[in-house]
Amino acid sequence: MKKILVTLLATFVSASSLAASKSYDKMGSLGGNKDIIKKARELDPDNKVRVVQRRTVDRNWRLELGVNYGMIAGGDSYINTQNVGGNLDLHINPMWSVGARYYKHYNEFTSEGKRVWDDQAARANNGENFDGKAAVDFPLESTLGIVSFYPIYGKLNVFDMGVAQFDLYVLGGYGQVRLSSGTAPTWTAGGGAGLWLSQHFSSRIEVRYQNYKDEISSGSRDINAVVSTVSIGFIL
Amino acid sequence: MKKVYVLIAFLMLLLFVFDDLSFAASIDANLQHMQTARKLFEKGELDKAYAEYDKVSKDSDYWLESIEEKAHTMGRKGEFNQVISLLKTVTAETFNGVVGPEPYFVLALTHLKICNYSEIFNVTKLFKERFTQRSADLKIISKSDLNNALVQEMLTKANKNKRLDSAIVGAKIKQWPRLFYRDAQIQDLVSQPASQMRDQKFVKRIGALAKRELKEIETIVNKLQIIEADVIQRIYLAEKSKEKREKQGQFEKSKDYIQFPANDEVWLDELDNYAARVEKCPTVNKRAGL
Numbered sequence: 001m002k003k004i005l006v007t008l009l010a011t012f013v014s015a016s017s018l019a020a021s022k023s024y025d026k027m028g029s030l031g032g033n034k035d036i037i038k039k040a041r042e043l044d045p046d047n048k049v050r051v052v053q054r055r056t057v058d059r060n061w062r063l064e065l066g067v068n069y070g071m072i073a074g075g076d077s078y079i080n081t082q083n084v085g086g087n088l089d090l091h092i093n094p095m096w097s098v099g100a101r102y103y104k105h106y107n108e109f110t111s112e113g114k115r116v117w118d119d120q121a122a123r124a125n126n127g128e129n130f131d132g133k134a135a136v137d138f139p140l141e142s143t144l145g146i147v148s149f150y151p152i153y154g155k156l157n158v159f160d161m162g163v164a165q166f167d168l169y170v171l172g173g174y175g176q177v178r179l180s181s182g183t184a185p186t187w188t189a190g191g192g193a194g195l196w197l198s199q200h201f202s203s204r205i206e207v208r209y210q211n212y213k214d215e216i217s218s219g220s221r222d223i224n225a226v227v228s229t230v231s232i233g234f235i236l
Numbered sequence: 237m238k239k240v241y242v243l244i245a246f247l248m249l250l251l252f253v254f255d256d257l258s259f260a261a262s263i264d265a266n267l268q269h270m271q272t273a274r275k276l277f278e279k280g281e282l283d284k285a286y287a288e289y290d291k292v293s294k295d296s297d298y299w300l301e302s303i304e305e306k307a308h309t310m311g312r313k314g315e316f317n318q319v320i321s322l323l324k325t326v327t328a329e330t331f332n333g334v335v336g337p338e339p340y341f342v343l344a345l346t347h348l349k350i351c352n353y354s355e356i357f358n359v360t361k362l363f364k365e366r367f368t369q370r371s372a373d374l375k376i377i378s379k380s381d382l383n384n385a386l387v388q389e390m391l392t393k394a395n396k397n398k399r400l401d402s403a404i405v406g407a408k409i410k411q412w413p414r415l416f417y418r419d420a421q422i423q424d425l426v427s428q429p430a431s432q433m434r435d436q437k438f439v440k441r442i443g444a445l446a447k448r449e450l451k452e453i454e455t456i457v458n459k460l461q462i463i464e465a466d467v468i469q470r471i472y473l474a475e476k477s478k479e480k481r482e483k484q485g486q487f488e489k490s491k492d493y494i495q496f497p498a499n500d501e502v503w504l505d506e507l508d509n510y511a512a513r514v515e516k517c518p519t520v521n522k523r524a525g526l
Binding site: 033049060093 | 320321324350351352353355356357360361363367368371454457461464467474481488491493494495496498503504505506509510512513514515
């Protein structure tokens, strides 16, 4: 009796194992006919699967207020200029926004500018009269009206903590710059990246070309500056 | 001062109890949605069933099942593009080991229904890659060996937490029978004090669940082989026909939506955000003739 029971048990166990190993063999035969797969590929229809997701931050008729910090390169060669200011953007839809930029400029001499100025001051103190005195004109404040177009979007994995969507945009604008010599019209064009951190917080990096005419003792000059700014914004 | 400490301790106890209750309440709500949706599905009220499945929250253990069953619902409606987009989430690498074999069969069957033959072979290839190792792991578990290191590890976790869920089971969930921690017998055993008898019952039940899943895998393998056999027959017929295919589904074009390629790289925010545009099987053009 015991032997029969042991035999039956062994048969049952091996049958279970056999069932498991049968499924391995059958699984191995799936997709085994390469010629059929090749023929199937020739009949491929035009099927597509894509990720389609709603923008995480709604930018239809929303106001964005921000503070910015930046620098100017390529302006007066004797002056280093930094800016602090504010942004205002009205997002009409995710592709377009209109807005304004305000910058308060903080200026200091470059090392070469300081050297030249000190040299001039020393020579003036010595009572020297000389031609070709260096002159500077520097910006004090700028105000610009801006139109931005956001044609490219993407997303970032932020330190594996979350996913933030961003847009690359181009902008153009016109406004006024107040210089140490007076005011002058200015225009700008450039681009940037806007990172939409949440429904209410954003961050931007902008690089733009700005042109205006300044005035020094020898006449007016065409200033071609590159302005780069970073900003943090709050979306209402 | 003593009264303050007693009050703080009482408030903390209330918070603890409330947290447990709210956890239990949220499980009940999601299970309720699933049960309601299934009843609606049985009655044939497919749109209402779909809406009910949509109410299952994303952090619930039932969420993945709800997507699978939404796919069944769409399949019944003949919305094959929706089935493909929903099962894209279910069959994502992220859920490998958590999802059973049936979605792969449903996906292959859907591709057969729209005569997308090469994609059927991609599905079977994916199925093979994912379930060969899983079958091997389940075979080990099915032997009901209490001395197995994996079993011992799980019993230690069960003894420590007095319950099991996906978070407690952890990364080794892929080596265990699917959703074994939701089995009523397992839940009952885990809540009991540790003992040799309890452990024996636990490992025996786990073994039974593993065998059941192996049987399920074998059934799906058989069904996939039938699909492949059908494909072979259809391919030879399809080669000769040049009829047009009707399109189904389209991608949202609104500015409020963004699109990315759906490739092997899966971003967590993309799950359950797939869309498919498909061409159905060729239809015969009827022409007037003398």
